Amino acid sequence: MNASLDEVARRPGEWLRGSGPLHDIVISTRVRLARNIRGFPFQPRADADQRADIAATIEAAVRKAARLNEFQHLDVEELEELDRALLVERHLISRQHAEGRGARRVAFHPSEASGLMINEEDHLRMQVMRSGFQLEQAWEEIDAIDDAIEEQLEYEFHPQYGYLTACPTNVGTGIRVSVMLHLPALRLTSELEKVGQAAKDMKLAIRGLYGEGSEAQGDFFQISNQITLGRGESEIIDDFRGVVIPKIVEYEHAARDALLKNRLHALDDRIWRAMAQLQNARLMSSNEAMQYLSHVRMGLHVGRLSSVDLQTVNELFIQTQPAHLQKLQGERLNGEQRSIARAALIRARLSNN
Amino acid sequence: MGLCERCKKAQATFHLTNIKPSGEKEERHFCERCAVEAGLLQIQKPSVNLNDIIESFVGGAKESGSALSNLVCEECGISYVEFRNHGLFGCPRDYDVFKEPLAKLLERAHDGATHHTGKTPKSLGTARTTQQDIHRLKRQLAEAVAAEDYERAAELRDRIRELEE
Numbered sequence: 001m002n003a004s005l006d007e008v009a010r011r012p013g014e015w016l017r018g019s020g021p022l023h024d025i026v027i028s029t030r031v032r033l034a035r036n037i038r039g040f041p042f043q044p045r046a047d048a049d050q051r052a053d054i055a056a057t058i059e060a061a062v063r064k065a066a067r068l069n070e071f072q073h074l075d076v077e078e079l080e081e082l083d084r085a086l087l088v089e090r091h092l093i094s095r096q097h098a099e100g101r102g103a104r105r106v107a108f109h110p111s112e113a114s115g116l117m118i119n120e121e122d123h124l125r126m127q128v129m130r131s132g133f134q135l136e137q138a139w140e141e142i143d144a145i146d147d148a149i150e151e152q153l154e155y156e157f158h159p160q161y162g163y164l165t166a167c168p169t170n171v172g173t174g175i176r177v178s179v180m181l182h183l184p185a186l187r188l189t190s191e192l193e194k195v196g197q198a199a200k201d202m203k204l205a206i207r208g209l210y211g212e213g214s215e216a217q218g219d220f221f222q223i224s225n226q227i228t229l230g231r232g233e234s235e236i237i238d239d240f241r242g243v244v245i246p247k248i249v250e251y252e253h254a255a256r257d258a259l260l261k262n263r264l265h266a267l268d269d270r271i272w273r274a275m276a277q278l279q280n281a282r283l284m285s286s287n288e289a290m291q292y293l294s295h296v297r298m299g300l301h302v303g304r305l306s307s308v309d310l311q312t313v314n315e316l317f318i319q320t321q322p323a324h325l326q327k328l329q330g331e332r333l334n335g336e337q338r339s340i341a342r343a344a345l346i347r348a349r350l351s352n353n
Numbered sequence: 354m355g356l357c358e359r360c361k362k363a364q365a366t367f368h369l370t371n372i373k374p375s376g377e378k379e380e381r382h383f384c385e386r387c388a389v390e391a392g393l394l395q396i397q398k399p400s401v402n403l404n405d406i407i408e409s410f411v412g413g414a415k416e417s418g419s420a421l422s423n424l425v426c427e428e429c430g431i432s433y434v435e436f437r438n439h440g441l442f443g444c445p446r447d448y449d450v451f452k453e454p455l456a457k458l459l460e461r462a463h464d465g466a467t468h469h470t471g472k473t474p475k476s477l478g479t480a481r482t483t484q485q486d487i488h489r490l491k492r493q494l495a496e497a498v499a500a501e502d503y504e505r506a507a508e509l510r511d512r513i514r515e516l517e518e
Contacts, residue, residue, distance in 0.1 A: 036445065045429040045443035121441070147475060155474050156445045161459075162469025164448055166441045168455060169462045171448075173471045203464060229459060230466020232489060 002083045004072065009086055009319070009327035014111040016318060018310040020132020024301040025249050027180040027220070027314075030091070031138045032127040033146055034165045034174035038154040042166040043121055051103040051119055058118045061152035062107055068148060071107040071115075076100075082332070085323035091129065093117055114145060122165050122174075124149070133245060135177065135237050143233075161229065172229030177236060179245055184219040184298040185255035188270070198247050199223055202239050219294040223248070256302050271299035275307075279350050283336070284343040289320045312349055320345060357384035426450040487516050 015028040040046060040054050062068050076084060076097060084098040093106050097120045108115030116126040126149070128142040156164045163174040170176070186192050199206050207222045223244065225236050259267045274295035277288070297313050299305035318324060320342045326333050329341055357365045363384030424433040431443030433451060442448070448455065460467065470489040490513045497506040 038445075041429045041444040042442055044439065044441045045431060143472070146472075150474055150476070154476070157474050157477065158445070158448055158469070160468055161448055162471065162473075164445045168442065168448075168459060169440075171459070172463070172466070172469045175471075227463045227466070229463035229469060230492065231463075232471035234471075235489075 002074070002079060004074075005079075005083050005086055006327060006330075008090065008112075009324050012311065012315050013090060013318070014113040015091075015129040015131045016311070016314045017131045018314045020130060020134050022245075022249055023132035023310075025182055025252050026133040026245065027182055028129055028131055029134050029138050030127055030129045030178045030180070031135070031142045032125055032176040032178070033142055034122040034163065034170045034176075035124040035126070035146070035149075036156040036164055036166070037123050038156050040123065043119060043123070044166060046119075048102055054123050055103040055105050055118050057153060058124050058149075059105055059107070061149055062116065064152050065145075065148040067144065068107075068109075070109055072110060073105060073107045076104045076106050076117075077102065082323055082326055086327055089318060089321040089323050094120060096120060114141060116145075121167060122170070133179065135179070135241050139233060139237055169226070170228050173231070173233050173236070175228055175233050175236060176224055177240055178222050178224040179240060181221050181223065181245075181248060181252075182219060182294065182297060183221055183248070183252050184294050185259055186252050187219050188259065188267075189255045191251065191255055194251050195221065195248050198244055198251075202244050203227055204239070204244060219298075220290075256298070260302055267302070268304055270295050271304050275299070275305065275350075278346050280347070281343045283339040284320075284346065285339055286320060286322060286342070289342055289346065290317065293317055293320075308350055316346060316349060355382055357387050358382050359387035359390075360384060363387070424451060424454075483516055487513055490516070 015030075020026070020029075036042060037054065037057060040050055043051075046054065059073060062071060063073075074087075076087075076093065079087075084093070087093040087106060088095055088098050090112060092108050092112060092115050094117070097104060097106070097117050100120070102119065104117070104119040106115065106117055113130065114126070114128045116124060118124060126142060126145055128138045128145070130138045158164050158171075162172040165171050165174055181195075183192065183195065186195060196206060203226055204223050205226050207224065223240075225239070227236070274292035277284075278292050278296065281288075293313055293316055296305065296308065297310070300308065300310055300313065319328065322338055325338050325341050325345065328345070333341060355365050357363050358381060363386065365382035366385055367383045367388035369381040369383070425431070426443060426447050428446040428450075429443030431447060433454065436442060436447065436451065442451075456467065468488045470486075470492075490509050494506055494509040494513065497503075497509060
């Protein structure tokens, strides 16, 4: 196992701090840009030599960019399966990148607030993550990273279509804005379709915690743009900032207030049962942990619980994922062993508070 | 387990039993893809899905002849059919080689958009940025007119004139 990644599994990661605007509902903000470099075919048509060339060219450019000199570089092809899974759980690489073939790399800032994938679906995909709702800051940062890399190499850019991508659904700006939301009260009051409607009105997509194809787990949802052509980056950002996210946050707040006002005992029961399960269970699945942690997190924010701190809860969401548990234990675990380790980790962390 | 009776390639997973008025049974077997294409099976998918878009517009292309399916990019060797199956292009030139069918796809995927607006590589200078600004303003003008916001429309019209000079 990769030793530098043992360290990653232990530390919290900048975007999990549980700070930033609207952090009671907005877990994190992420902005991703897709780019391809000139002189090479796209990924599906690149042979092994070309893939190696693309990886070397981009890695060299990133290493030359002064702004990115702290980035840690890893060769994904050489990483063990468990290390790749860990990077997926950290949102540093996609599942597709973890499971792909041939030369591919990842590089990220030690804070994990910014990073990039080389040879995923496009030659280069970079991202910036921020705790809470910090869309403008995230955009400014990724814009600067993009400029810094562009100084070192030439991107494929079309006069009509803008930045060209392997898949035409990403062409144009190549931007994907994703905002991760925690909406436990809207689920409890069965009002999630409101969120769906708000997103649909602005042509945004809703997904689960781990992006494309993932189920929404433990009341977490990711909202992201679909349109990348014909709308500028700032227009796309404005859709989130000015319209969709404030509206959804307002719905969730209203649902929380309604629960506090009309169904306080039922709400308290959820929160405290969740806490009891987390503090006492001896076997716990990943989905169970997500659900109970979600209710405890809500309990903290509605002021019905104060015996744990938010950062601990946020960290547990990530550290109870399968690859994290195994990295923290330093060994491979089967499903039952993971349930035991997960329950033990949660008990230990929640009794220290 | 038999093969799909339509494409004769994929495993048949969709089985249909037709009972004729005479009481005679007729069994038919399709793969999922052919069942969808033949309109026998509806797939529920959330929001915009590339395959849906490609499927629907390739369906349209089929009616107008099969010239498209023979289109191949000389640069990377990808055929239109391969693109259609995987949703991914092989090289940047494909955007021009498949320009015609691509236009419909892009319009559906990007809400009617045909041109990029937004960031441009610094190396390209400002000329292109101006063109993009004009494009963006024209779209906003159309929106303002549609919303009967004539004050804003007049403002936008003036800015477009300025940039065009």
